[in-house]
């Protein structure tokens with residue numbers, strides 16, 4: 001198998017010809033790509049002042065002493081690489097043919113409820129040079145158990161999938177623990193009195209979702225090197241937790257400038273999503289970010305966890321009309337399908 005056989009066909013064109021398949025990306029003011037050190041939070045010694053400052057001024061911070069064993073993240077990286085390096089058709093089959101609750105997507109991170117890529121409206125900018133697996137944590141147990149097949153290749157793939165499931169479950173438990181701990185601490189900085197029920201309405205563990213991404217290397221062609229891995233966006237979540245490899249490429253907007261966030265081994269990156277912005281009455285901001293591959297010689301892998309409010313809980317705030325997360329999600333999807341891009345919170349201002 002040639003390495004490019006594992007990329008979706010639309011990516012092979014960009015990589016080989018250096019020719020993006022759609023219209024050029026329209027970007028907000030782009031002043032420069034400088035490195036920026038983001039605030040650091042120590043999960044073992046949570047400092048409320050640093051946390052408040054990080055949420056208010058940045059909407060993103062680095063998390064250290066998070067308690068996720070290094071051996072687990074290394075194994076997760078290894079299995080993600082091996083699954084995502086399978087031939088394109090195998091990846092499609094593995095995650096669709098078996099009626100798996102997991103899905104394989106490429107070209108856009110915008111998915112519908114079933115985890116399939118949304119067809120984007122006409123004004124959609126460039127294809128996103130990203131592919132990945134969408135893993136709703138609560139459905140992991142429904143993944144068909146490995147069955148012994150006559151075909152050795154099939155057997156090997158199913159046992160890889162089984163290892164992936166086991167690792168995802170373990171990683172999911174860690175990352176849920178982290179999100180819940182951080183949400184409690186952030187709620188305290190906002191003086192939100194959240195009793196058990198209210199807390200789980202705003203942060204519903206059962207909505208936890210993991211995406212495992214691969215951003216293909218830009219091994220040839222200047223234009224391919226410029227292609228965006230993931231376009232500018234804010235996350236719709238309450239909290240997102242990112243584990244990236246050492247390749248780099250995450251960028252955030254601060255003020256009107258874009259900055260690169262350098263990878264730091266054994267740390268996680270936490271960003272606040274749109275729902276946290278609403279819950280905080282705009283005191284905290286969901287951070288605008290994107291993935292812009294540098295001149296990378298190899299693929300970049302990342303694992304991102306998102307957690308949302310309970311779907312039908314009405315979120316009230318003084319800055320937005322009351323809405324449920326289901327309504328917000330439906331609006332985001334409608335905008336992506338009609339105009340090609342997410343509008344997000346401005347749709348809900350009174």
Ligand SMILES: O=C(O)CCC(=O)C(=O)O
Pocket residue numbers: 109211213230235242244250289290291302303304
């Ligand atoms: O892969 C990354 O570094 C970022 C992914 C991301 O921003 C997202 O999935 O919303």
Ligand SMILES: [Fe+2]
Pocket residue numbers: 233234235289
């Ligand atoms: Fe994101």
